[in-house]
Amino acid sequence: MVREPASLSVALSQAGPIALDVDIACGPSELLALVGPSGAGKTTVLRAVAGLHRPAAGRIVAGPDVWFDGAFGIMVPPQARAVGLVFQDYALFPHLSALDNVRLAMRHVAEPERTAVAASLLVRLHLDGLEARKPDQLSGGQRQRVALARALARDPKALLLDEPFSAVDRMTREPLKEELAGLRRSLAIPIILVTHDLEEAQALADRICVIDRGRTLQTGTPEDVRLRPVSALVARLTGQTNLFAGEVERVSAGGQPGRIRWGGRCLDVADTGKMRTGARVTWLVASDYVVLVDPANEGEANVVHGRLTDVTRLGERTALSLRVDADGDAPLRFTMATRDARNHGFEVGRPLNVRLLPEGIHLMPSVR
Amino acid sequence: MDWTAFSLSLKLAFWTCVLILPVAVVLARALAWGRFAGKSLVEAVVMLPLVLPPTVLGFYLLSAFSPASGFGAFLKWVFGVPLVFSFPGILVASIIINLPFAVQPIQRAFEAIPRNVREAAFVSGLSRMATTRYVELPLAWPGIVSAIALVVAHTLGEFGVILMIGGSIPGETRVLSISIYDRVQAFRSEDAAIMSAALLAFSLVAIALVHVLARVRR
Numbered sequence: 001m002v003r004e005p006a007s008l009s010v011a012l013s014q015a016g017p018i019a020l021d022v023d024i025a026c027g028p029s030e031l032l033a034l035v036g037p038s039g040a041g042k043t044t045v046l047r048a049v050a051g052l053h054r055p056a057a058g059r060i061v062a063g064p065d066v067w068f069d070g071a072f073g074i075m076v077p078p079q080a081r082a083v084g085l086v087f088q089d090y091a092l093f094p095h096l097s098a099l100d101n102v103r104l105a106m107r108h109v110a111e112p113e114r115t116a117v118a119a120s121l122l123v124r125l126h127l128d129g130l131e132a133r134k135p136d137q138l139s140g141g142q143r144q145r146v147a148l149a150r151a152l153a154r155d156p157k158a159l160l161l162d163e164p165f166s167a168v169d170r171m172t173r174e175p176l177k178e179e180l181a182g183l184r185r186s187l188a189i190p191i192i193l194v195t196h197d198l199e200e201a202q203a204l205a206d207r208i209c210v211i212d213r214g215r216t217l218q219t220g221t222p223e224d225v226r227l228r229p230v231s232a233l234v235a236r237l238t239g240q241t242n243l244f245a246g247e248v249e250r251v252s253a254g255g256q257p258g259r260i261r262w263g264g265r266c267l268d269v270a271d272t273g274k275m276r277t278g279a280r281v282t283w284l285v286a287s288d289y290v291v292l293v294d295p296a297n298e299g300e301a302n303v304v305h306g307r308l309t310d311v312t313r314l315g316e317r318t319a320l321s322l323r324v325d326a327d328g329d330a331p332l333r334f335t336m337a338t339r340d341a342r343n344h345g346f347e348v349g350r351p352l353n354v355r356l357l358p359e360g361i362h363l364m365p366s367v368r
Numbered sequence: 369m370d371w372t373a374f375s376l377s378l379k380l381a382f383w384t385c386v387l388i389l390p391v392a393v394v395l396a397r398a399l400a401w402g403r404f405a406g407k408s409l410v411e412a413v414v415m416l417p418l419v420l421p422p423t424v425l426g427f428y429l430l431s432a433f434s435p436a437s438g439f440g441a442f443l444k445w446v447f448g449v450p451l452v453f454s455f456p457g458i459l460v461a462s463i464i465i466n467l468p469f470a471v472q473p474i475q476r477a478f479e480a481i482p483r484n485v486r487e488a489a490f491v492s493g494l495s496r497m498a499t500t501r502y503v504e505l506p507l508a509w510p511g512i513v514s515a516i517a518l519v520v521a522h523t524l525g526e527f528g529v530i531l532m533i534g535g536s537i538p539g540e541t542r543v544l545s546i547s548i549y550d551r552v553q554a555f556r557s558e559d560a561a562i563m564s565a566a567l568l569a570f571s572l573v574a575i576a577l578v579h580v581l582a583r584v585r586r
Contacts, residue, residue, distance in 0.1 A: 050491050051490075052487050077490070085491045091482065091484040095506045
């Protein structure tokens with residue numbers, strides 16, 4: 001059956017039991033990651049889309065189909081939504097084989113064809129040879145793939161993945177992620193991935209939606225959310241650590257960089273956005289915009305001096321913390337290749353100059 | 369050996385199982401997942417036969433089944449025979465006294481099914497009926513088998529209530545346990561010993577069989 005690709009739009013609001021104020025849209029073939037801390041309401045959003053939770057108000061539309069409309073009292077049951085949902089712990093039917101788990105979700109397919117179609121789905125997910133195994137005879141990664149096959153068996157209009165990698169170990173996770181990345185290229189449906197793992201979201205998603213306490217705070221490309229969070233809260237929720245307080249001294253205009261005051265020094269900022277002169281701001285510099293400077297270039301703009309307070313090797317990368325001279329703020333954190341860190345002989349207590357690239361500095365309204 | 373009593377006991381156990389299971393499954397499912405007013409009361413009423421002395425239960429049933437009472441007359445009209453001192457009477461009594469033994473294991477089995485497995489069935493397009501048929505009942509199967517084993521064993525051993533409601537009419541209400549009692553009263557200990565041994569062996573085999581069945585099915 002050929003179907004026009006359709007998008008999914010979800011607007012939800014309710015006061016309790018979990019407060020929700022959510023507005024998201026996901027295009028066909030798009031993978032949208034819902035990111036936020038535990039208890040942020042991410043799973044509740046997925047459950048509402050799947051028809052397992054009835055929100056107080058809102059509207060959920062998949063292509064031409066209205067699945068939920070609080071104002072008109074429309075609540076299409078999950079059975080009639082054609083949505084594929086991969087549960088966090090997979091929720092496979094424990095008494096059925098892998099093949100029957102998939103077959104049971106294919107009641108829209110004529111009985112004689114079900115087995116062949118289900119088997120081909122299992123092959124597509126590299127589960128051939130495991131058709132007869134029951135869930136307790138499969139590894140975590142294999143169970144996840146059966147759950148994915150079952151979700152796709154309905155020929156869904158949207159695919160929902162609830163923390164799909166949280167129940168498998170790290171060794172299994174990487175190949176599974178690659179497989180999902182490959183699989184999604186062949187799916188012309190919206191995919192919503194719920195995760196609290198920002199790296200996972202950055203690696204897989206076309207767009208990221210940051211959600212906290214049931215509210216969508218920002219939706220944008222992974223790069224946008226990482227480099228240009230709308231608030232310090234979003235920056236913190238997405239794992240940014242280089243957040244500092246400052247004051248706008250000059251706004252950027254006509255290609256001229258702006259300038260902020262940070263403690264006793266000034267920093268150039270490529271774009272001060274909508275900030276006004278004199279505004280107190282929280283500013284952010286992503287760790288990949290912190291670069292080492294040659295002692296000969298110390299006079300350049302945005303070079304700051306400090307002393308290393310922590311050097312932690314994390315395999316290929318090394319994390320460094322730099323306490324900037326005469327500043328009470330938290331240290332600047334950045335990473336570099338472990339080989340380079342070793343070659344430079346970086347160790348705790350060593351003085352160091354770094355440059356904060358003006359295009360990597362982003363200003364947000366002050367939270368103080 | 370009183371073969372008439374033996375076959376009557378088997379007949380009573382068989383029909384009790386057949387008739388109690390649909391009721392028990394519906395009740396157990398409602399008690400496991402349902403949210404309704406008076407749930408605790410229903411649960412208490414279902415469990416009541418566990419704690420009431422059989423004579424007390426027998427007395428109330430006898431009063432209710434008596435054709436002299438309005439309700440008893442209604443039951444006589446429904447069943448075609450009075451429910452006192454008749455096989456339909458001891459069958460209805462057997463169903464009532466066996467309810468806790470049938471409902472409890474099935475209810476526990478339903479409760480053990482994770483909510484998200486049922487939700488996965490809904491999301492997979494299965495209606496509530498299909499979810500019950502293809503997911504819930506197969507997963508609750510060990511509980512259903514336990515219920516069958518308990519009901520069979522309990523029915524074969526039931527004495528007090530059946531004696532109160534049915535008396536000891538050969539071929540109609542004199543089940544094996546009552547026949548054993550009659551023989552002991554008549555000082556025919558040898559007969560009683562043979563029948564007791566037969567009842568013991570049969571109960572053991574029946575329970576072993578259903579447990580084997582439960583394992584095979586899983």
